Amino acid sequence: MFKLSKKADYGLIAVKHLAMHRQEHACSANEIADEYGISVTLMAKVLQRLAREGVVVAKHGSTGGYQLAKDPGQVSALDVISAIDGPVLITSCVTSHGNCETTERCSVREPLRRVNESILGVLSTVTIAQMSEDTNERALVALSGPMRSGSHMSSS
Amino acid sequence: MFKLSKKADYGLIAVKHLAMHRQEHACSANEIADEYGISVTLMAKVLQRLAREGVVVAKHGSTGGYQLAKDPGQVSALDVISAIDGPVLITSCVTSHGNCETTERCSVREPLRRVNESILGVLSTVTIAQMSEDTNERALVALSGPMRSGSHMSSS
DNA sequence: GCAAGTCCGACTAAATTAGTCTTATTATAA
DNA sequence: TTATAATAAGACTAATTTAGTCGGACTTGC
Numbered sequence: 251m252f253k254l255s256k257k258a259d260y261g262l263i264a265v266k267h268l269a270m271h272r273q274e275h276a277c278s279a280n281e282i283a284d285e286y287g288i289s290v291t292l293m294a295k296v297l298q299r300l301a302r303e304g305v306v307v308a309k310h311g312s313t314g315g316y317q318l319a320k321d322p323g324q325v326s327a328l329d330v331i332s333a334i335d336g337p338v339l340i341t342s343c344v345t346s347h348g349n350c351e352t353t354e355r356c357s358v359r360e361p362l363r364r365v366n367e368s369i370l371g372v373l374s375t376v377t378i379a380q381m382s383e384d385t386n387e388r389a390l391v392a393l394s395g396p397m398r399s400g401s402h403m404s405s406s
Numbered sequence: 407m408f409k410l411s412k413k414a415d416y417g418l419i420a421v422k423h424l425a426m427h428r429q430e431h432a433c434s435a436n437e438i439a440d441e442y443g444i445s446v447t448l449m450a451k452v453l454q455r456l457a458r459e460g461v462v463v464a465k466h467g468s469t470g471g472y473q474l475a476k477d478p479g480q481v482s483a484l485d486v487i488s489a490i491d492g493p494v495l496i497t498s499c500v501t502s503h504g505n506c507e508t509t510e511r512c513s514v515r516e517p518l519r520r521v522n523e524s525i526l527g528v529l530s531t532v533t534i535a536q537m538s539e540d541t542n543e544r545a546l547v548a549l550s551g552p553m554r555s556g557s558h559m560s561s562s
Numbered sequence: 563g564c565a566a567g568t569c570c571g572a573c574t575a576a577a578t579t580a581g582t583c584t585t586a587t588t589a590t591a592a
Numbered sequence: 593t594t595a596t597a598a599t600a601a602g603a604c605t606a607a608t609t610t611a612g613t614c615g616g617a618c619t620t621g622c
Contacts, residue, residue: 252487254408254496254518255610262514278568292612298570311619312567327521331408340410358418361537362410365483368528372521381517412580434598448581454600467589468597 252340254331260288260296261334262327262381268306269322269378276315296334303333322382328373338373340366408496410487416444416452417490418483418537424462425478425538432471452490459489478538484529494529496522 267282283293297316301308305325306316318325332338341362423438439449453472457464461481462472474481488494497518 252408252410252414252491252494252496257610258408259497259514262518266514280568289612291614294569295571295612301569308569309619310567310569310617312565312621314568314619316569327517335408338408340408341415358415358422358537361483361532362418365528365532369525372524372528376517376521381514436598445581447583450599451581451601457599464599465589466587466597466599467591469590470588470598472599 255335257292257296257299258331258334260293261300261330263288264293264297264316265300265305265318265325265330265378266381268316268318269325269382272318272322275313276309276317278315281315299334300330305329305333318378322379323377325378326374327376327378327381328370330378331373338366338370340369411491413448413452413455414487414490416449417456417486419444420449420453420472421456421461421474421481421486421534422537424472424474425481425534428474428478431469432465432473434471437471455490456486461485461489474534478535479533481534482530483532483534483537484526486534487529494522494526496525 263286264282267285268277271277279294279297280290282288282297283290297306298308300306301316304319307319308314308316328338341359419442420438423441424433427433435450435453436446438444438453439446453462454464456462457472460475463475464470464472484494497515
Protein backbone atom coordinates (compact mmCIF):
# COMPACT_ATOMS: atom_id res chain seq x y z
CA MET A 251 0.00 0.00 0.00
CA PHE A 252 1.42 3.31 1.04
CA LYS A 253 1.24 3.15 4.75
CA LEU A 254 3.38 3.76 7.75
CA SER A 255 4.19 0.53 9.54
CA LYS A 256 2.63 -0.02 12.93
CA LYS A 257 6.08 0.03 14.45
CA ALA A 258 6.78 3.46 13.03
CA ASP A 259 3.45 4.54 14.41
CA TYR A 260 4.32 3.23 17.84
CA GLY A 261 7.69 4.87 17.53
CA LEU A 262 6.11 8.25 17.02
CA ILE A 263 3.82 7.71 19.97
CA ALA A 264 6.73 6.72 22.15
CA VAL A 265 8.94 9.60 21.13
CA LYS A 266 6.14 12.04 21.66
CA HIS A 267 5.57 10.56 25.11
CA LEU A 268 9.23 10.97 25.94
CA ALA A 269 9.11 14.56 24.73
CA MET A 270 6.24 15.31 27.08
CA HIS A 271 8.00 13.72 30.06
CA ARG A 272 11.39 15.08 29.19
CA GLN A 273 12.28 16.69 32.47
CA GLU A 274 11.06 13.79 34.58
CA HIS A 275 12.52 10.34 35.12
CA ALA A 276 13.43 8.03 32.27
CA CYS A 277 10.38 6.18 30.95
CA SER A 278 10.50 2.41 30.70
CA ALA A 279 9.06 0.53 27.77
CA ASN A 280 6.63 -0.99 30.19
CA GLU A 281 5.32 2.37 31.30
CA ILE A 282 4.79 3.71 27.79
CA ALA A 283 3.22 0.55 26.44
CA ASP A 284 0.87 0.44 29.38
CA GLU A 285 -0.21 4.03 28.93
CA TYR A 286 -1.34 3.49 25.35
CA GLY A 287 -2.49 -0.11 25.61
CA ILE A 288 0.21 -1.45 23.33
CA SER A 289 2.02 -4.76 23.66
CA VAL A 290 4.94 -4.26 26.01
CA THR A 291 7.36 -6.45 24.14
CA LEU A 292 6.56 -4.81 20.84
CA MET A 293 7.00 -1.34 22.25
CA ALA A 294 10.29 -2.47 23.75
CA LYS A 295 11.41 -3.62 20.36
CA VAL A 296 10.56 -0.29 18.79
CA LEU A 297 12.35 1.61 21.53
CA GLN A 298 15.50 -0.43 21.29
CA ARG A 299 15.59 0.24 17.59
CA LEU A 300 15.27 3.94 18.28
CA ALA A 301 18.08 3.63 20.80
CA ARG A 302 20.34 1.89 18.32
CA GLU A 303 19.74 4.66 15.80
CA GLY A 304 20.51 7.32 18.36
CA VAL A 305 17.07 8.90 18.55
CA VAL A 306 16.70 7.98 22.21
CA VAL A 307 19.17 6.90 24.86
CA ALA A 308 18.62 3.79 26.96
CA LYS A 309 19.45 3.47 30.61
CA HIS A 310 19.87 -0.01 31.99
CA GLY A 311 19.19 -1.18 35.50
CA SER A 312 16.21 -1.25 37.79
CA THR A 313 15.57 2.50 37.54
CA GLY A 314 16.35 2.52 33.86
CA GLY A 315 14.30 3.45 30.82
CA TYR A 316 14.50 5.70 27.80
CA GLN A 317 15.00 9.40 27.25
CA LEU A 318 15.15 11.60 24.17
CA ALA A 319 18.67 12.02 22.87
CA LYS A 320 18.05 15.49 21.48
CA ASP A 321 15.75 18.42 21.91
CA PRO A 322 12.18 17.68 20.70
CA GLY A 323 12.53 20.55 18.24
CA GLN A 324 15.55 18.88 16.69
CA VAL A 325 13.92 15.55 16.00
CA SER A 326 11.73 15.22 12.93
CA ALA A 327 9.07 12.65 12.13
CA LEU A 328 11.34 11.49 9.33
CA ASP A 329 14.11 10.76 11.84
CA VAL A 330 11.82 8.52 13.83
CA ILE A 331 10.27 6.77 10.85
CA SER A 332 13.51 6.10 9.02
CA ALA A 333 15.14 4.93 12.24
CA ILE A 334 12.55 2.19 12.50
CA ASP A 335 11.65 1.33 8.92
CA GLY A 336 14.86 2.30 7.19
CA PRO A 337 15.16 4.95 4.49
CA VAL A 338 11.90 6.25 3.08
CA LEU A 339 11.69 5.29 -0.57
CA ILE A 340 8.37 5.19 -2.33
CA THR A 341 9.69 2.79 -4.93
CA SER A 342 12.60 0.39 -5.03
CA CYS A 343 13.73 2.14 -8.19
CA VAL A 344 14.45 5.34 -6.32
CA THR A 345 17.35 4.06 -4.26
CA SER A 346 20.80 5.29 -5.19
CA HIS A 347 22.15 1.99 -6.46
CA GLY A 348 18.75 0.55 -7.25
CA ASN A 349 17.99 -0.40 -10.79
CA CYS A 350 14.95 -2.58 -11.14
CA GLU A 351 14.96 -5.05 -13.99
CA THR A 352 13.06 -2.60 -16.15
CA THR A 353 15.98 -0.19 -15.69
CA GLU A 354 16.39 2.12 -18.62
CA ARG A 355 13.01 1.44 -20.14
CA CYS A 356 11.19 2.49 -16.97
CA SER A 357 10.48 6.17 -17.32
CA VAL A 358 8.45 6.66 -14.18
CA ARG A 359 11.54 6.57 -12.04
CA GLU A 360 12.62 10.16 -12.38
CA PRO A 361 9.19 11.71 -11.71
CA LEU A 362 8.71 9.42 -8.74
CA ARG A 363 12.08 10.37 -7.37
CA ARG A 364 10.91 13.96 -7.35
CA VAL A 365 7.70 13.00 -5.57
CA ASN A 366 9.77 11.07 -3.07
CA GLU A 367 11.84 14.12 -2.23
CA SER A 368 8.72 16.16 -1.69
CA ILE A 369 7.50 13.61 0.81
CA LEU A 370 10.86 13.57 2.56
CA GLY A 371 10.57 17.33 2.78
CA VAL A 372 7.18 17.16 4.40
CA LEU A 373 8.24 14.53 6.91
CA SER A 374 11.43 16.32 7.88
CA THR A 375 9.51 19.54 8.46
CA VAL A 376 7.34 18.09 11.18
CA THR A 377 9.15 17.97 14.51
CA ILE A 378 8.30 16.09 17.65
CA ALA A 379 7.91 19.40 19.43
CA GLN A 380 5.19 20.40 16.98
CA MET A 381 3.42 17.11 17.41
CA SER A 382 3.48 17.55 21.17
CA GLU A 383 2.00 21.04 20.92
CA ASP A 384 -0.74 19.70 18.76
CA THR A 385 -1.50 17.09 21.37
CA ASN A 386 -2.07 19.70 24.02
CA GLU A 387 -4.55 21.53 21.83
CA ARG A 388 -6.49 18.37 21.21
CA ALA A 389 -6.48 17.54 24.90
CA LEU A 390 -8.09 20.87 25.68
CA VAL A 391 -10.73 20.33 23.03
CA ALA A 392 -11.42 16.86 24.33
CA LEU A 393 -12.19 18.30 27.74
CA SER A 394 -14.94 20.53 26.41
CA GLY A 395 -16.83 17.75 24.66
CA PRO A 396 -16.72 14.37 22.97
CA MET A 397 -16.55 15.74 19.39
CA ARG A 398 -16.75 12.64 17.33
CA SER A 399 -17.61 13.27 13.70
CA GLY A 400 -17.14 16.38 11.69
CA SER A 401 -14.30 18.87 11.59
CA HIS A 402 -12.05 16.62 9.59
CA MET A 403 -12.89 15.76 6.04
CA SER A 404 -10.27 13.97 4.04
CA SER A 405 -9.78 15.17 0.50
CA SER A 406 -10.57 11.98 -1.33
CA MET B 407 7.44 0.38 5.10
CA PHE B 408 6.34 3.40 3.18
CA LYS B 409 6.48 2.21 -0.34
CA LEU B 410 4.35 2.15 -3.41
CA SER B 411 3.20 -1.36 -4.24
CA LYS B 412 4.69 -2.96 -7.31
CA LYS B 413 1.27 -3.08 -8.89
CA ALA B 414 0.87 0.66 -8.50
CA ASP B 415 4.28 1.02 -10.04
CA TYR B 416 3.26 -1.08 -13.00
CA GLY B 417 0.06 0.89 -13.25
CA LEU B 418 1.97 4.13 -13.61
CA ILE B 419 4.18 2.60 -16.27
CA ALA B 420 1.16 1.34 -18.18
CA VAL B 421 -0.75 4.60 -17.99
CA LYS B 422 2.29 6.53 -19.11
CA HIS B 423 2.69 4.16 -22.04
CA LEU B 424 -0.92 4.70 -23.01
CA ALA B 425 -0.40 8.45 -22.79
CA MET B 426 2.49 8.25 -25.20
CA HIS B 427 0.55 6.13 -27.70
CA ARG B 428 -2.65 8.02 -27.29
CA GLN B 429 -3.37 8.83 -30.90
CA GLU B 430 -2.49 5.37 -32.14
CA HIS B 431 -4.28 2.05 -31.78
CA ALA B 432 -5.41 0.68 -28.45
CA CYS B 433 -2.55 -1.07 -26.63
CA SER B 434 -3.06 -4.63 -25.44
CA ALA B 435 -1.87 -5.83 -22.08
CA ASN B 436 0.38 -8.19 -23.96
CA GLU B 437 2.05 -5.37 -25.85
CA ILE B 438 2.71 -3.23 -22.78
CA ALA B 439 3.95 -6.08 -20.61
CA ASP B 440 6.26 -7.18 -23.37
CA GLU B 441 7.72 -3.73 -23.85
CA TYR B 442 8.79 -3.41 -20.21
CA GLY B 443 9.56 -7.04 -19.49
CA ILE B 444 6.73 -7.50 -17.03
CA SER B 445 4.59 -10.59 -16.58
CA VAL B 446 1.70 -10.43 -19.04
CA THR B 447 -0.91 -11.80 -16.66
CA LEU B 448 0.10 -9.44 -13.91
CA MET B 449 0.02 -6.43 -16.16
CA ALA B 450 -3.38 -7.55 -17.38
CA LYS B 451 -4.58 -7.69 -13.82
CA VAL B 452 -3.36 -4.18 -13.17
CA LEU B 453 -4.94 -2.86 -16.35
CA GLN B 454 -8.30 -4.42 -15.65
CA ARG B 455 -8.25 -2.81 -12.26
CA LEU B 456 -7.56 0.55 -13.85
CA ALA B 457 -10.40 -0.12 -16.29
CA ARG B 458 -12.80 -0.93 -13.49
CA GLU B 459 -11.92 2.32 -11.76
CA GLY B 460 -12.42 4.31 -14.95
CA VAL B 461 -8.85 5.44 -15.45
CA VAL B 462 -8.60 3.57 -18.75
CA VAL B 463 -11.18 2.11 -21.10
CA ALA B 464 -10.98 -1.47 -22.32
CA LYS B 465 -11.87 -2.55 -25.82
CA HIS B 466 -12.69 -6.20 -26.31
CA GLY B 467 -12.16 -8.23 -29.40
CA SER B 468 -9.26 -9.20 -31.56
CA THR B 469 -8.06 -5.66 -32.22
CA GLY B 470 -8.87 -4.61 -28.69
CA GLY B 471 -6.74 -3.24 -25.90
CA TYR B 472 -6.68 -0.30 -23.52
CA GLN B 473 -6.80 3.45 -23.96
CA LEU B 474 -6.71 6.38 -21.58
CA ALA B 475 -10.16 7.44 -20.48
CA LYS B 476 -9.21 11.09 -20.09
CA ASP B 477 -6.62 13.55 -21.23
CA PRO B 478 -3.14 12.82 -19.78
CA GLY B 479 -3.19 16.26 -18.20
CA GLN B 480 -6.35 15.37 -16.32
CA VAL B 481 -5.03 12.19 -14.73
CA SER B 482 -2.85 12.48 -11.64
CA ALA B 483 -0.47 9.97 -10.15
CA LEU B 484 -2.81 9.83 -7.18
CA ASP B 485 -5.66 8.73 -9.44
CA VAL B 486 -3.63 5.80 -10.71
CA ILE B 487 -2.23 4.80 -7.35
CA SER B 488 -5.50 4.95 -5.46
CA ALA B 489 -7.26 3.12 -8.27
CA ILE B 490 -4.95 0.17 -7.73
CA ASP B 491 -4.12 0.25 -4.04
CA GLY B 492 -7.18 1.95 -2.66
CA PRO B 493 -7.19 5.25 -0.80
CA VAL B 494 -3.81 6.59 0.25
CA LEU B 495 -3.63 6.68 4.03
CA ILE B 496 -0.31 6.78 5.81
CA THR B 497 -1.82 5.33 8.96
CA SER B 498 -4.92 3.32 9.69
CA CYS B 499 -5.86 5.96 12.23
CA VAL B 500 -6.31 8.60 9.56
CA THR B 501 -9.36 7.11 7.90
CA SER B 502 -12.66 8.89 8.42
CA HIS B 503 -14.31 6.19 10.51
CA GLY B 504 -11.04 4.70 11.68
CA ASN B 505 -10.28 4.67 15.34
CA CYS B 506 -7.50 2.37 16.29
CA GLU B 507 -7.72 0.75 19.70
CA THR B 508 -5.55 3.50 21.11
CA THR B 509 -8.21 5.99 20.01
CA GLU B 510 -8.36 9.03 22.24
CA ARG B 511 -5.05 8.45 23.92
CA CYS B 512 -3.20 8.46 20.61
CA SER B 513 -2.10 11.99 19.97
CA VAL B 514 -0.08 11.42 16.84
CA ARG B 515 -3.20 11.06 14.76
CA GLU B 516 -3.90 14.68 14.08
CA PRO B 517 -0.36 15.65 13.03
CA LEU B 518 -0.16 12.60 10.83
CA ARG B 519 -3.44 13.46 9.19
CA ARG B 520 -1.92 16.76 8.19
CA VAL B 521 1.15 15.06 6.80
CA ASN B 522 -1.11 12.72 4.90
CA GLU B 523 -2.89 15.59 3.22
CA SER B 524 0.41 17.10 2.18
CA ILE B 525 1.34 13.84 0.50
CA LEU B 526 -2.02 13.63 -1.22
CA GLY B 527 -1.39 17.14 -2.45
CA VAL B 528 1.96 16.22 -3.92
CA LEU B 529 0.62 13.12 -5.62
CA SER B 530 -2.39 14.86 -7.08
CA THR B 531 -0.20 17.61 -8.49
CA VAL B 532 1.81 15.28 -10.67
CA THR B 533 -0.05 14.44 -13.86
CA ILE B 534 0.58 11.72 -16.37
CA ALA B 535 1.27 14.37 -18.96
CA GLN B 536 4.11 15.71 -16.83
CA MET B 537 5.53 12.28 -16.33
CA SER B 538 5.48 11.70 -20.09
CA GLU B 539 7.29 14.95 -20.76
CA ASP B 540 9.89 13.99 -18.27
CA THR B 541 10.38 10.71 -20.06
CA ASN B 542 11.17 12.46 -23.30
CA GLU B 543 13.82 14.56 -21.58
CA ARG B 544 15.45 11.51 -20.13
CA ALA B 545 15.39 9.74 -23.46
CA LEU B 546 17.38 12.58 -24.99
CA VAL B 547 19.89 12.53 -22.19
CA ALA B 548 20.25 8.78 -22.48
CA LEU B 549 21.28 9.20 -26.11
CA SER B 550 24.19 11.46 -25.27
CA GLY B 551 25.73 9.18 -22.62
CA PRO B 552 25.25 6.48 -19.98
CA MET B 553 25.14 8.81 -16.93
CA ARG B 554 24.99 6.44 -14.03
CA SER B 555 25.76 7.98 -10.68
CA GLY B 556 25.60 11.55 -9.53
CA SER B 557 22.99 14.26 -9.87
CA HIS B 558 20.67 12.89 -7.24
CA MET B 559 21.55 12.78 -3.58
CA SER B 560 18.85 11.75 -1.19
CA SER B 561 18.64 13.62 2.06
CA SER B 562 19.07 10.74 4.48
C1' DG C 563 26.70 -11.26 46.41
C1' DC C 564 21.89 -11.53 45.31
C1' DA C 565 17.60 -10.22 43.49
C1' DA C 566 14.56 -7.17 40.87
C1' DG C 567 13.97 -4.75 36.90
C1' DT C 568 15.51 -3.26 32.58
C1' DC C 569 17.37 -3.58 27.82
C1' DC C 570 18.98 -6.48 23.87
C1' DG C 571 19.05 -9.62 19.91
C1' DA C 572 17.55 -13.86 17.71
C1' DC C 573 13.54 -16.39 16.66
C1' DT C 574 8.67 -17.80 15.30
C1' DA C 575 4.06 -16.78 13.60
C1' DA C 576 0.72 -14.08 11.12
C1' DA C 577 -0.70 -11.06 7.51
C1' DT C 578 -0.06 -8.88 3.35
C1' DT C 579 1.46 -8.69 -1.30
C1' DA C 580 3.17 -10.59 -5.65
C1' DG C 581 2.39 -13.47 -9.14
C1' DT C 582 0.07 -17.59 -11.67
C1' DC C 583 -3.49 -20.38 -13.60
C1' DT C 584 -7.98 -21.40 -15.40
C1' DT C 585 -12.38 -20.36 -17.29
C1' DA C 586 -15.74 -17.28 -19.20
C1' DT C 587 -16.99 -13.33 -22.10
C1' DT C 588 -16.68 -10.07 -25.94
C1' DA C 589 -15.80 -8.40 -30.49
C1' DT C 590 -13.52 -8.52 -34.78
C1' DA C 591 -12.42 -10.77 -39.21
C1' DA C 592 -12.71 -14.25 -42.55
C1' DT D 593 -21.48 -18.31 -38.71
C1' DT D 594 -17.17 -19.75 -36.97
C1' DA D 595 -12.52 -19.14 -35.55
C1' DT D 596 -9.42 -16.12 -33.34
C1' DA D 597 -7.51 -12.80 -30.33
C1' DA D 598 -8.33 -9.95 -26.93
C1' DT D 599 -10.24 -8.65 -22.07
C1' DA D 600 -12.65 -10.12 -17.29
C1' DA D 601 -12.75 -12.25 -13.21
C1' DG D 602 -11.96 -15.29 -9.67
C1' DA D 603 -9.46 -18.86 -7.16
C1' DC D 604 -5.11 -20.33 -6.00
C1' DT D 605 -0.01 -20.62 -4.66
C1' DA D 606 4.33 -18.58 -3.37
C1' DA D 607 7.14 -15.08 -1.54
C1' DT D 608 7.95 -11.16 1.14
C1' DT D 609 7.07 -8.25 4.80
C1' DT D 610 5.34 -7.21 9.26
C1' DA D 611 3.80 -8.38 13.94
C1' DG D 612 4.70 -10.41 17.98
C1' DT D 613 7.31 -13.80 21.37
C1' DC D 614 11.09 -15.75 23.98
C1' DG D 615 15.24 -16.41 26.52
C1' DG D 616 19.62 -14.21 27.66
C1' DA D 617 22.63 -10.10 29.21
C1' DC D 618 23.25 -6.05 31.75
C1' DT D 619 22.70 -2.50 35.62
C1' DT D 620 21.15 -0.87 39.82
C1' DG D 621 19.86 -1.24 44.71
C1' DC D 622 19.68 -3.88 48.84
